[in-house]
Structures are given as structure tokens and as C-alpha cells.
Amino acid sequence: DYLALRLVDEFDIKFFRLRLQANGNRAQLDLIWTGQAMSTETVMSWEMDSMRFGAESTPLTVRDVVERHGGEMWFERERVRHEAFFRFLLPMASVQEQLEATQILQNDSRPEFYDFDLFQTTDQSSALEDRLLGELSFTVFDTETTGLNPSEGDQIIQIGAARIVNGKLLRQESFEQLVNPGRLIPAATVPIHGITQDMVRGKPPITEVLPAFYTFAQDTVLVAHNAAFDMKFLQLQERHTGLVFNHPVLDTLLLSAVVHPNQESHRLEAIAERFNITVLGRHTALGDAIVTAEVWLRLLPLLQAMGITTLRQAREAAQKTYYARLKY
Structure with missing residues (x-):
């Protein structure tokens, strides 16, 4: 074309x-x-x-x-x-590659998720609102879970995160932890994330893992893809841990729609392909976090070229897209 x-x-x-x-x-x-x-x-x-x-x-x-x-x-x-x-x-694709492609299509991304207010104003978000995006530190994270329904008992089984400082992905500063969910991992989900019951046996519960992740993410902006999904799982643990993740949150799914409004798909795989990002470790928490971090680093200059240079402007642009994409 x-x-x-x-x-x-x-x-x-x-x-x-x-x-x-x-x-x-x-x-x-x-x-x-x-x-x-x-x-x-x-x-x-x-x-x-x-x-x-x-x-x-x-x-x-x-x-x-x-x-x-x-x-x-x-x-x-x-x-x-x-x-x-x-x-x-x-x-030309080999027969094996065609089979693998079929399997990937069956293990598609999570459905878009809206059961969390990404745009709540807190003291921490207010303090950072007018800072330039290029000056901020980011914790880009992802969770793997037992299923897609946090309000119906599904639990986190892995958290992975990477840090971005001064516009650079610090691969040596990462967070990765398996979590014992205290319940069975449905067999149907194992082919997606690759985490079995044996792998989480003896691992710490979420009440021990979240304080460590909270410390890792302190004084940063949280970034995730389809962020409302991951944030809902964190929110539901507030009563058990006493930790409130009141960090400002940016969603690469929504910001991709800001930058490329005419693209039909904003799945993580589709955005990575548009930006020529190699996807390794898909559907592992740290692997997805690193891909999301690479996506964010490529979205950043495109947002700046549109005049979206501060955290406030990025959140406002994402919010407009968020409500435009809401499904009832």
C-alpha cells in the first residue's frame, strides 16, 4: 500500500x-x-x-x-x-507454522475490560498531573490469573513488571513472582499462561506478594495493557492487604487508540506487530510487561507529536477514548 x-x-x-x-x-x-x-x-x-x-x-x-x-x-x-x-x-508458511498460528488465534488476548475507574483523582496523581511524560518514571506491569472474572473469585497467579526511567527500559530492574492463588487453576487456562498447579505450590500468597510489588512501584506511574483488568484484581485485595494502589494509571490499549484511531485492532499482539516489536514470552506476566513497555516507549513520541506531553493530557486523551469504547 x-x-x-x-x-x-x-x-x-x-x-x-x-x-x-x-x-x-x-x-x-x-x-x-x-x-x-x-x-x-x-x-x-x-x-x-x-x-x-x-x-x-x-x-x-x-x-x-x-x-x-x-x-x-x-x-x-x-x-x-x-x-x-x-x-x-x-x-512460505510450513504446515507446522500454520498449526501454531491457529493455536495463537485460539489463545487470543483478554476481552476489553472496563470494571475499574482508571481515571480516579488521588493525591499522588494530582501531584504528577502537570509533569512531562518524558520526566516520569513508570512501572509497566501485567498479571496472569486463574480466569477472566476477578469479581467472581478468580485470582492472580503471577505478577511481572519492568521499570522505565528517563525514557529507557531498565531490563535489569524487573519484578517477577508466581503466586499461590489458594484455589485450583482451571485446566482450560493452563495452555494460555503455562502455569500449572505444581508451579504455584509452595509459592507465597498474594497478601505477601503485593506488598513487595507495591514497594517496587512506589512513586511511579503504572502502565498496563487493558489496565482496568489488572487494576481490578489489585483493588479487590485492598481489604486483605491494606494497600491501596492509588498511582496514576496509563493504558496502552487506550493510548494506541488515541494515536491510531483508524486501526481496527488494539490487541497487544497487533500493536507490537505495527511497531515491529519482537514478542517473547507472550502470556507470561514479565514477558507481556516487557512487550507493553516497548509499546509504551513507541507510543510516547507519537503522543508528543500530537501535543500530548503531560500526564494530565495523556489521561484526558485516554479517558475520551475509554468512554468512546465502552460497551454496555
């Missing part, structure tokens, strides 16, 4: 053909047009420029996308036919 748009805008190309055929163990995809050809220098600059689609932009380049898919790309001319084309050589 991006290459075709540039050809239309800069060379007034009116018509394209796509040609797809096998080339050994790869697929050969050509984007073909008739008319003016371009210089090698122009092709190289198009490959390396950050892509734009109307008012939307992405830090990804054409080369980033091709390399992400393990492919190659080049430009050729067919002088006899007065045609030119971009050729992509892409690896």
Missing part, C-alpha cells in the same frame, strides 16, 4: 498489477506498473523512509517490514514491455 501510494503521489501512476507465483520454497510477489521508472537512489530512499499513510505515521520502514517477514525486496524494469516492478521474495 505504502509503495503504491508513493508511486501515485510522485509519479502519477494510474494502474497496478499484482503477480504471485512460487519460486522454489518462497513466494514471489510483484507490484507492477507501466510508465515512468525511478532511479536506484529513489528506491533506496523509499525503502528507508518511515512510512506514512495520510495523517498516520509509523516508525517502521519498508525494509523493516520485509526483514521482519524473513524476506527480500528489490526493484526491476522490463524494458521490452515498458514495465517496472517491486519484487518481494517471502518464505
